[in-house]
Amino acid sequence: MTNGAAGDQATTGAPSPGSKPPAGVSPAARRVAGARRNPSVVGVTPEPVPLWLRTMAGWIWRLLLIIVAVALVFWATSQVRLLFIALFVAFVFTSVLRPVVKLFERVMWRWLAVMLTLLLAIAVVGGLVTYVVASVAGQWADLAEQFNAGLQQILDFLNGSPFHLNLQLSDLNTWVDRGREWLTQHSGDIASTAFSQAGSVAEVFTGLALAIFCTIFFLARGTEMWTWFLNQMPSGSREPLMAAGGAGWYTFSGYARGTVIIALTDGILAGIWLTILRVPLAAPLAVLVFIGAFIPLIGAPLAMVVAMIVALATHGVWSAVLVGIGIAMIGQLEGHVLQPLVMGRQVSLHPVVVACSVTAGTLIGGLLGAIIAVPLVAVTWSVYSRLHTPDPPMDEGDRAEAAHDVEPQPDTEPAD
DSSP, X not given: OHHHHHHHHHHHSSOOTTXXXXXXXXXXXXXXXXXXXXXXTTTOOOOOSOHHHHHHHHHHXXXXXXXXXXXXXXXXXXXXXXXXXXXXXXXXXXXXXHHHHHXXXXXXXXXXHHHHHHHHHHHHXXXXXXXXXXXXXXXXXXXXXXHHHHHHHHHHHHHSTTXXXXXXXXXXXXXXXXXXXXXXXXXXXXXXXXHHTHHHHHHHHHHHHHHHHHHHHHHHHHHHHHHHHHHTSOHHHHXXXXXXXXXXXXXXXXXXXXXXXXXXXXXXXHHHHHHHTTOTTHHHHHHHHHHHTTSTTTHHHHHHHHHHHHHHHHHOHHHHHHHHHHHHHHHHHIIIIIIIIIITTTTOOXXXXXXXXXXXXXXHHHHHHHHHHHHHHHHHHHHHHHHOOOXXXXXXXXXXXXXXXXXXXXXXXXXX
């Protein structure tokens, strides 16, 4: 046994547990050997940090890394904001126009179908803008007179009970004249500010041109470009990337097309309702509702509030009330019929998530952030759901059994 222990010690270079260190060993080596046999004797205690605190610390530093990564993504995006916006708009154009291209592709070459689709889209948008401008120009004189009469009705209402404000239309004209004088005095500052914003206008046209350019190639060679990108990746990651890309594009295209369909429906219904109520500029206000519908939750209602103001100024309080009723009816139709019917499973986000996404996007990126927040969150959740394999869900029986196991059970044994 002695020779075996000595052999083990010679082989490993350390004394075996339970054996005494040989004579001539230094005091430091004796303390190490004693710590191995009985740590509490020599003052070596176990880890003092509780297990729950170590677990929480592990989760916290991982979450901090994720937050830093997300912040870096936002910072990088802000540095190339024009490129990001152009690509986002190009993806929207591609998802909306792709079904039309496929329809034309049945009877003509693909490139010809792409060009014809783009020309048709430009003609529709241009005709819509022209119609709105012509409608406003044609009804502007009548609207000005009706607006003055409506203002007089509003002032009469404010001057009566219970407000008694004693306001006159001449007071409003005085305020308007003062505003004109202020504009005349500060015209130089306003002009310099306008010139400083010329770069922003140039950026808008540059981004739009880049978006149209990318849309042409996405419509014509989108599949080939995606295949080329996958071929540049390692073979082991191609299948997950293909699955994630397919899920993300399915959700994004469904959201974009669904939003266009819902916005068009809201605009048509608003135009019909405003025409029935004989509200001036019904067509331009309907176009405003169509544009506002691209901002989730708040866009279309805000546009209809503008219509309420016009109705209040031109036809009185009851006309504005009827416009408000129309707002509520269109909102109910959109939330309970159009959203589930048009988008379905493609954008399966809870309304609370949509509201929080819009709020966060507005705080981060203003109006643009409010527009792109929901599709980004929807795409992220779709990709995560596609790549993530969840555990089996818990049903009512499992929850009841878990609660039964947690609750203390009464003593059912008979007493002695």
